[in-house]
Amino acid sequence: MTLAFQTINRLRAFPPRMTEFTQRFWRGLATGHFETTRCDDCGRLTFPPKPFCPHCWSHKIAWVPLSGRGKLYSQTVVHAAPAVFQDEVPYRVGIVDLDEGLRIATRMLADVEPKLDIAVEIVVLNYRDGLLFAARPL
Ligand SMILES: [Zn+2]
Numbered sequence: 679m680t681l682a683f684q685t686i687n688r689l690r691a692f693p694p695r696m697t698e699f700t701q702r703f704w705r706g707l708a709t710g711h712f713e714t715t716r717c718d719d720c721g722r723l724t725f726p727p728k729p730f731c732p733h734c735w736s737h738k739i740a741w742v743p744l745s746g747r748g749k750l751y752s753q754t755v756v757h758a759a760p761a762v763f764q765d766e767v768p769y770r771v772g773i774v775d776l777d778e779g780l781r782i783a784t785r786m787l788a789d790v791e792p793k794l795d796i797a798v799e800i801v802v803l804n805y806r807d808g809l810l811f812a813a814r815p816l
Contacts, residue, residue, distance in 0.1 A: 681707075684812075691762045702741060708802075715727040716742045717734060720733055748775050748777050749795050753773070772813050784811065785812040
């Protein structure tokens with residue numbers, strides 16, 4: 679399953695730091711794929727993807743696809759933002775429980791306050807200078 683794309687006609691306020699390791703995540707996102715890493719020793723998933731396992735410290739990790747689907751666990755609206763996000767207030771941030779069992783924090787796109795526990799999907803945000811992702815109600 680590939681992710682939907684949404685065009686955002688502005689620059690990213692705080693572009694993510696890219697590393698050689700995370701390039702694979704961003705290349706995948708560019709083709710609508712949401713991936714992370716799983717530990718080959720203990721089997722646990724991690725997000726964001728990491729070159730080691732934060733649970734057992736193993737360096738034997740593998741890339742695995744995520745569905746990009748989950749449930750909204752919590753959300754809030756940010757009015758008092760860090761300076762770099764000042765032009766975007768108010769904006770919504772959600773805690774999403776992905777179907778694979780990962781709990782992630784992400785920007786939440788919704789015009790009205792979403793109910794908790796609703797189904798959400800990850801969407802690729804196509805900014806003028808690169809990509810980000812967010813969740814939105816399904
Ligand atoms: Zn592990």
